[in-house]
Amino acid sequence: MDFKHTEERVMLADSLRRTLTRGADWAALADLGVLGALFTEDEGGFGGNGFDIAVVFEELGRAGANAPVIEAGLAGGLLADCGQAERVEAVISGALKPALAYAEPGLRYDTGPITTSMDGGTISGRKSFVTNAEGCDLLLVTALDEAKPCLFAVDPADPGVTLHTTPALMGGSISEITFDRAKAEKLGSADTLDARIAAATLAVCAEALGAMETAKAMTLDYLRTRTQFGRPIGSFQALQHRMADVAIEIEMARSAVINLAGHLHDNGPTRDRHVSATKNLVGRTAHLVAEEAIQMHGGIAMTEEYALAPISRRLIAVDHRFGDEDWHLARFMRLSA
Amino acid sequence: MDFKHTEERVMLADSLRRTLTRGADWAALADLGVLGALFTEDEGGFGGNGFDIAVVFEELGRAGANAPVIEAGLAGGLLADCGQAERVEAVISGALKPALAYAEPGLRYDTGPITTSMDGGTISGRKSFVTNAEGCDLLLVTALDEAKPCLFAVDPADPGVTLHTTPALMGGSISEITFDRAKAEKLGSADTLDARIAAATLAVCAEALGAMETAKAMTLDYLRTRTQFGRPIGSFQALQHRMADVAIEIEMARSAVINLAGHLHDNGPTRDRHVSATKNLVGRTAHLVAEEAIQMHGGIAMTEEYALAPISRRLIAVDHRFGDEDWHLARFMRLSA
Amino acid sequence: MDLNYTPEDTAFREEVRDFLRDQLPAEIAGHVGDGESLTKAEYDLWHGRLNEKGWLAGAWPKAFGGQEWSAVQKHIFEEECALAHAPRIVPFGVAMLAPVLQAFGSKAQQDYYLPRILSGEDWWCQGYSEPGAGSDLASLKTRAVRDGDHYIVNGQKTWTTLGQFANRIFCLVRTDPDAKAQQGISFLLIDMDTPGIEVRPIILIDGVHEVNEVWFTDVKVPVENLVGEENKGWTYAKYLLTHERTGIAGVGFANAGLQALKRMAHSELQNGRPLIEDPLFAARLARIEIDLMAMATTNLRVVAAADGGKAPGAESSMLKVKGSILRQQINDLARRAIGPWAQPFVAEGLDDTNLYHPGPEYAARTTNTYLNNRKISIYGGSNEVQRGIITKAILGL
């Protein structure tokens, strides 16, 4: 048993943290190895383990970074599963930004049954909640081919593709996409979608952990420096004890992320039981941390100008990505039965 | 709209409170009109309204009284429903202490389907959770007569009646009773059981409200007088804010009791929706108040010698009488659909 | 004890309902229901229709043109307005300044300002809070120095709600810098057009421009704009803060929110079934509904006591805490109800290029409302301050 990260991961985290403080573009992230860390050596990367993902995303979350790294891992991972080595190499080098369109309206957090389908080399249907599709180079789309969910590559510039894009609560963008006989290249089956979503869920949880650490640090700083009724507000015991509880819950969330990272490569049901346990706990904690950080700050935390605003939104958004607290609790119950 | 009790009720509550402080036996309670207040004029009493019940039981709960008044109302009410005017009169005068045996093992909080049944003037079966059967003068028993639940009067001294009695968490006694061809007098149908249990549930909730007020008063007193680290512990803000929350929740519980009292005589589904809303909320609140009272007191509240002990137990027991928090939540959901 | 309304109150409720049905424009109700910001024109229209009916200031004394509504009537009016998604009456003139003027203002002030509040000629905003002061109002720093027939005001106010629509602001200012804390504060009426006043928008976390900073640089205010006596402003401010607090629980908003939430939970599908059938979601909803039933009665108890002549004290604080938490829980559950549709974040103040939310209509501003209503446990004395008040009342420490 060992709860220390390898030296390589510590180094990656450290340099990532330093770089993100200065602001890093996509090429800089690729250069740092952020993208390579998401893939195994077999896939052309140098990581791909649950703890690689946890380390990278905790730092991205801490910095409040909005780069489409989750999408690179999720769509890139599926490309790897389909043997698209060249495209994976391009993803890792930063040359190819992919996005994944798998969700459909009316399914809520479920991944199926989908209705988008392939017919004669084109796909038609509607996809929902596609994160960071705007500006991507390649759309990976799930669609039915003879009633079986498969993966297709679609050029986002194809005339059959229509995006309606808005800002996303967690930062970045989110699109509804209509495919109307869009030209599609079939890559293979979508059988590994659940495994890749498990990894992406870990990424969201680790990112949330980093964001919670930032919210905690900002709140502590505020409690120490802001005075009211002639005293720092952090000297008020009622706030102290609530802050202590927040700190405890964040430690538990850290352990939950570790649990999932350590079980990411277990068999499907064991893995998904951990996915749901961790996502449920992290969702609850992110919600608590956001609300308590806002309340303990008071008015200033309600303003867009103060740096906590996007972090609070991201912490609330956590619960809406890849299944919320209740969805995962229900799944955990099924998988524990 | 009027949230003031009638003068008669205020007087009854006042004299009851004074008498209970000195300690009151059964005859004294009857003399005070406590038992008469549970019955309508038609039934031979002078009350029977939800607010009569609420006023009486809040005082009994405040004083931590253990007299079998709920049983008198519950069994006595069923006697009234069956036209047993003489027996009701005896109940009101304090001459007859009845108990009701309706629950059966394995049914949890449900009242049926029961298996105890009548055959040739005797009943056989097993009844559970019969409160204050020990020392009662008359057992009212639900049993099947030609597959229909009916009410029977049984002499507790009948050789076919075996009690296994233990102390009850809420105070008083609780018995498992075996009926083995016990002689039984059929009184009528058990159709009004639900209505009478609704009234008894109001009684338990009002009693809990009184007990919460006592727990609150004791805790406030302790917070004011007990010093630690050189200050009254009530000067610690973390405890103050928790106590404020406790006070808020008790006010909400008071309103919930008022809601139920005001809707006790509505039609079945409306009445039971209020029964379940109130019992759910009061159960939650009683639990909160007991746990916070103990925690804020610290060690002394863990001892039997300190007067909070039976009150804490009673507050926890509330959740186990006539259906717990979840049972009532589920029923509320069904009745709201 | 009687949980039923009197026939008179019931008739009044019917009258309110009829009025709302006839007079409330559907478009405005739609905006309110969806949690959208209203324009000044929309507010003015609604205030005007209420004023025609004599209901803009129903709680005012008849001598000033009001109806002298009882607390119960006021409650009924607010409850029905909330359920019908009528705009909230902007309170700064009608419900906040007016009672102060009626109690402490000069005859001239009353005669001039009160009719202009009713007519909509004046839109007032509130200059209480200052940056760095938060719930600690007594620490305010904005200075007013007497200079002949004028005060010269310098300083900064913040959290000025709808200040962008206002032509007047009532301010707490410090007139005696040597007096401590609550002493030495005065209550001034200031014309927003006076040179030296600058209003700067504050964009909130949900992207809405709802509050403002108001900066004062050598602003000349005529001395006749002082309300009551100099250095007695704290008395008037406290009066204002404790006046008409029976609506503080927001029961009407909570009820309207719960109704909307139930509609969402019937529309949203999970595994092809309405979300309301999901036991975990239904349990969350039921618990809130049960709590709301109890809070509504607690609120009515306080309302009835107010009509019985009892000024609500710690009870207001209890209603503020519980009311804000319940409303926030309803907003939070609405966010859960819309599921992944909470992700598209369309915020006018942040990105005005793209205001169309792609989800169902009820989802469009659900997350924004959730975010925006985090304020209700912060403003008007945070819940922490309220718990302190409750503690004092029950603990006597």
Next chain:
Amino acid sequence: MDLNYTPEDTAFREEVRDFLRDQLPAEIAGHVGDGESLTKAEYDLWHGRLNEKGWLAGAWPKAFGGQEWSAVQKHIFEEECALAHAPRIVPFGVAMLAPVLQAFGSKAQQDYYLPRILSGEDWWCQGYSEPGAGSDLASLKTRAVRDGDHYIVNGQKTWTTLGQFANRIFCLVRTDPDAKAQQGISFLLIDMDTPGIEVRPIILIDGVHEVNEVWFTDVKVPVENLVGEENKGWTYAKYLLTHERTGIAGVGFANAGLQALKRMAHSELQNGRPLIEDPLFAARLARIEIDLMAMATTNLRVVAAADGGKAPGAESSMLKVKGSILRQQINDLARRAIGPWAQPFVAEGLDDTNLYHPGPEYAARTTNTYLNNRKISIYGGSNEVQRGIITKAILGL
């Protein structure tokens, strides 16, 4: 990062399991599992079997007859013992006094007392708490006045767990009444047979005689029973309080409790179906299980850090708070699980005439355990005190 145990640790776990299977009497495990009080003879038997194996004091240094277990080994041992319903090793001699003697005691004290702890000849109890002191240990009043070769001890200790079984007590006493707070306190070893000592039972809310008051009236204690230096007792007490706190979360107990709870939820029927199928109940259970999975890992992180040489600080307090809350939630859910069977309240200390609980066996002491375990958020530094420690560590205020 590696969540797996080393092969050595896994082998050790197997050895512990084998030992428990062979040596733990089923009757004792039954009593522990049902939450019943154990007799002194049962404790002595179990301590004896552990001592034979060398495991009564596995964490002691080898020089004193221990195994120098790593924190991980100690954790494995405690986890397996809890799951097997082995009695908790009574900590006062083995885990509390012994480390103090090993660090600060004289050679004579070590040679005399340590073997007697292992052999069971001495049963120690703890004389720290005093009435009116609670979590504020430094305010203690029991006086020890030097008189020739003796101290004369007067005062009162309370919450003395299993003091009724003890023949010795280690005490914090005030030797310098003029020194303030933590100064002037000494650490004394006292023979319970000394004249002037009286032990009075305290019956707890669940009806159990588990703790005691210990009264000292002119009790003569030889000066050689002083541990370390006079007036330095606070240093030793603090050492004791921070020593070996990795077990503080009670993960083993929580796991055992959760297993028992699941069995109950499979046995209890609701509407003819196992209770575990009730979605509200199942959701409560699942949330606790998820929390416990995270707490177990948090605990292991602290354990592993301890083996890496890092003394746990605020982490212990976090584990104490979260661990106590989770265990109490499990006890609370067990109470819910048994439903109406929580009503018969059979309590040995309150009514010894009628000790048979009429419900299923697992229900017999469920409510008593719920009540009894309210103590775990109070004793050993209440959760409020722990939150204060965490605040200091993170806020630096």
